[in-house]
Amino acid sequence: MGLFDKLTGTKRPADGVAPRSAAEVHMALLGLNSPDVPYVIRDGREEGADLVAEWRILDPAWQTFFIRTQVSRVFQVRMRLVPEKHEVRSFDQEYEVTWVGDTPCLAIAAEAQRGQVQTVSKRWTLGGGEDGGLEATETFSFDSSALKTPLQDTVLSAGWTWRGVITGKL
Numbered sequence: 259m260g261l262f263d264k265l266t267g268t269k270r271p272a273d274g275v276a277p278r279s280a281a282e283v284h285m286a287l288l289g290l291n292s293p294d295v296p297y298v299i300r301d302g303r304e305e306g307a308d309l310v311a312e313w314r315i316l317d318p319a320w321q322t323f324f325i326r327t328q329v330s331r332v333f334q335v336r337m338r339l340v341p342e343k344h345e346v347r348s349f350d351q352e353y354e355v356t357w358v359g360d361t362p363c364l365a366i367a368a369e370a371q372r373g374q375v376q377t378v379s380k381r382w383t384l385g386g387g388e389d390g391g392l393e394a395t396e397t398f399s400f401d402s403s404a405l406k407t408p409l410q411d412t413v414l415s416a417g418w419t420w421r422g423v424i425t426g427k428l
Contacts, residue, residue, distance in 0.1 A: 266422035269410055277417035280341040284308065286412050287337070297405045307336035307428055311409055335406060338428045345419040347428050348409075 262268075271277075278286075287299055287309055302310035312334035333352040340347060387393030410420045 266424055267420070268422050269414060269420045271414045271417045271419065275415070275417040277344040280339050283339060283346065283413065283416045283418055286416055287311075287409065290408050290412060295408075299409075302336055305336055308339050309337045311335040311337070311405055313405065333402060333405075335409060336428055337409070343419070344417065345421045346413045347421045347423050349423040349428060 299311045313332045
């Protein structure tokens with residue numbers, strides 16, 4: 259892996275993994291959808307991509323989770339399958355979330371980021387420790403890798419390269 263690959267988040271499949279067809283990769287990525295995960299993978303034609311993976315922040319079944327955690331930034335991963343190169347090109351788009359009562363409002367963040375974004379949100383509560391002093395307890399943790407890692411693993415196990423895009427077209 260070269261320096262540029264490291265900067266873009268590009269990952270290559272293990273040696274000897276035979277590349278599957280574009281249709282199989284597409285179906286495998288869509289197969290990650292499940293009511294038990296806080297993200298959805300959907301058609302991305304409206305955004306100029308083949309597929310888009312994003313948090314279910316507007317999904318009524320998951321909205322309570324996101325309201326309770328008051329996540330302030332979410333993002334989506336846009337993906338384009340390039341069959342002739344056996345690669346999935348991807349970039350992330352980050353959004354700010356503002357909360358009006360129990361309703362989230364999404365707005366494109368002032369800090370636009372392309373490429374690979376790592377977002378980690380944590381919440382700590384201060385309280386009395388067993389020894390009588392102050393103690394910080396982690397009460398919430400939310401990591402963007404919970405969305406990106408399954409996508410990357412699926413692509414790599416299909417014998418394709420996951421290529422992060424920083425500039426140019428998806």
